[in-house]
Amino acid sequence: MAFSKIIECVPNFSEGRNINVIEKIVENFRAKDGVKLLDYSWDEDHNRCVVTVVGEPTPLKDAVVAAIGTAIKEINMNEHKGQHPRMGAVDVVPFIPIKNSTVEECVSLSKDVAKEIWEKYEMPSFLYENSASSSKRKNLAKIRKGEYEGMFEKMQEEDWHPDFGNNAPHPTAGVCAIGARAPLVAYNINLDTSNVDIANKIAKNIRHLSGGYRFVKAMGVELKDRNISQVSINMTDYTKTSLYRVFETVKFEAKRWGVNVIGSEIVGLVPMMALIESAEYYLGLEEFKPEQILETRIME
Known part of the structure; x- marks a missing residue:
């Protein structure tokens, strides 16, 4: 893996039961120049899939945006049930600096992804952790409180307008949290x-x-x-x-x-x-x- 700069991304998707949907999402990370899929796992009780991928900034961004697009198309949050808290088809997208990269670069990358998924798919997002626009948005649990079912009402509140997008979740895919953080x-x-x-x-x-x-x-x-x-x-x-x-x-x-x-x-x-x-x-x-x-x- 001869990447000059490595950033890790660990997107969490709200699907842990339909392997066909999981494979469609993960396919966006396979055989891509500048990107390497390291791992993906899913759990039926949590009804959630966690993907671990690394790459150089631009190809990683493109792969993540494509995977989010697939999740938006394939996952209907109005039908989603699971043990793990969630607010969107792609629930959280963290970027982590690994090699020759900085937190600041990951913050910039998170904002680029948030902007692009709104422009391409009309999915709003909150910025969290190091990318947060205010101190109350650093903690993912506070952003996610109310989960998908409560987001329609929550996002109407002035304090909880999204960082990117309109003040309402995507009608079937909800809302996403995107940010830069340390390894978890x-x-x-x-x-x-x-x-x-x-x-x-x-x-x-x-x-x-x-x-x-x-x-x-x-x-x-x-x-x-x-x-x-x-x-x-x-x-x-x-x-x-x-x-x-x-x-x-x-x-x-x-x-x-x-x-x-x-x-x-x-x-x-x-x-x-x-x-x-x-x-x-x-x-x-x-x-x-x-x-x-x-x-x-x-x-x-």
């Missing part, structure tokens, strides 16, 4: 109970907005096909709040309700150092260095 780890922890209220109580205790860890967003989710519940987590800065710390806290809190943690999962890709830090903790490694990893040395 999507991390879910599963509990041996179908009682989602317990998962929600644990999520409340660990998320920052409720007095928990500074760089943690969390909510409870019911996984009906497995008859369990899940604490669904976004780690917004794993260098300041570690995965192992959150995992141990969830185990501790679960005991209060007489339930156990039965596993966890990473959604999409994860920075290697996020896992190394947890390995150091659980194995009690002393003075371990990333250079000791065989694959790291081979790739040098």
Whole structure:
């Protein structure tokens, strides 16, 4: 992957059940010069697909805009149901600087995409995180509050006019959040109970907005096909709040309700150092260095 400049994008699409639609969306990232598809995964309970793609700014922008166009055409939010909060066919589009790129470039790219999807598809959008036009729009959860069903009324309020587009969501595709941010780890922890209220109580205790860890967003989710519940987590800065710390806290809190943690999962890709830090903790490694990893040395 000989790109001189690399930006990552992790668009989230509101489709996790129809594989044909998912493939149509993902096809926009395949065999494109200047773009490399790294990963995509979907979940039926969340009814959501997460794509991880990297590339140089202009070809990446073109591929993302094309994928959004496909999602708008194929996904009808009036029929969409799922465990994960959402407000549009493409719910959120973050850009992350990786190599020879800056946050400022990602902010500019996010604005270009927001402008283009309005001009091409008449889909309005909010800018969030580093791209936010005001402090109240930095947090995605605040923008998304009310979800798709509540956006028609919310966007009429002066404080919630979109950054691009008219003051109403697209009639079938809703509205999108687009922005620049630091690398995020999507991390879910599963509990041996179908009682989602317990998962929600644990999520409340660990998320920052409720007095928990500074760089943690969390909510409870019911996984009906497995008859369990899940604490669904976004780690917004794993260098300041570690995965192992959150995992141990969830185990501790679960005991209060007489339930156990039965596993966890990473959604999409994860920075290697996020896992190394947890390995150091659980194995009690002393003075371990990333250079000791065989694959790291081979790739040098």
